[in-house]
Amino acid sequence: MKVTPTAIPDVLIIEPKVFGDERGFFFESFNQKAFNEATGLNVTFVQDNHSRSAKGVLRGLHYQVQQPQGKLVRVVRGAVFDVAVDIRQESQTFGKWVGVELSETDHKQLWVPPGFAHGFLVLSESADFLYKTTDYYAPAQERCIAWNDSALAIKWPAIDGEPCLSAKDTAAMPLNQALF
Template identity: 50%
Template sequence: MLPNLIDTRLPDVKLLAPRVYADARGHFMESARQAWGALLPGFSGAFVQSNVSLSHQHVLRGLHFQRAPAQGKLLHVLQGEIFDVVVDVRRASPRFGQMASFQLSASKHELLWVPPGYAHGFLVLSEQALVSYQCTAYYSPESEVCLHWNDAALAIAWPVATPLVSERDACGQSLQALQKAGLCL
């Protein structure tokens, strides 16, 4: 069964609301199906890698993107709640530098499609969050780029002023610096 597709302020970024079958025992839902690919802008035809991250409250991961191979991600919050952000980093896009944010939670059951060409990151709002990623390309550390999570030009309204970030994320570059260095897609 196809999920309900929800448009966002960035036309290629989609929220998916799959059908949830709930009863007194709990619930069941499909979190991915090959046929969904036809609904997803920029989908390459297959998910080749599946990742899961566990993060504690106020941890911020991102904003990351991969140059080559560019990587699309279908995210699903399995436990907890996150504030999720995507930024268009495609130089030729009319929406270059525009961002969108989403509050995703396990209780809402929504999935987020982040197509290739978008930086992605999230901040954990709950005590902890377990997030699943279905990826369209294998992780390539040598082609990963880190956009600074707090780039003033993006004006992201993070719900926590001083999140816990990795050393790598703390050293991310501004969108302007990435563009100047030719690192945007």
């Protein structure tokens, strides 16, 4: 597995070794020992999630004020633009973001540590998005930062029209009003 730090070094791009031929491909999508050795982390995942979304759907930017979740995310069908925003108030990169395209063809994964808001925009006709989390989903603790907060200035890829948002994501606050 290849691990590449992003512009925010705690956010990592994980590229598994893929073995392929004319029959198809095989790769280990997760191996705890290999992940810990390659990243230098010692995390335990407690929950796996799977979402399917149509083209133009934007989910996020979500975080939990208690029980913050680290996430290992990947796309098994389609393509997304995945974003992590540092909301660790003591961090030198507080309020900074990184974005990575993830797709079924490149098999890349993104490690989003606890203390980050996370979201993604679906670029393909639909996308199946999988993520492992280091803590359980706690609906009462979940918050959302506005995807289009001008202070963050996230450079989302162009899509036809406005992104499709949930009611929760439509009501999201800008970073400077977010509760941590």
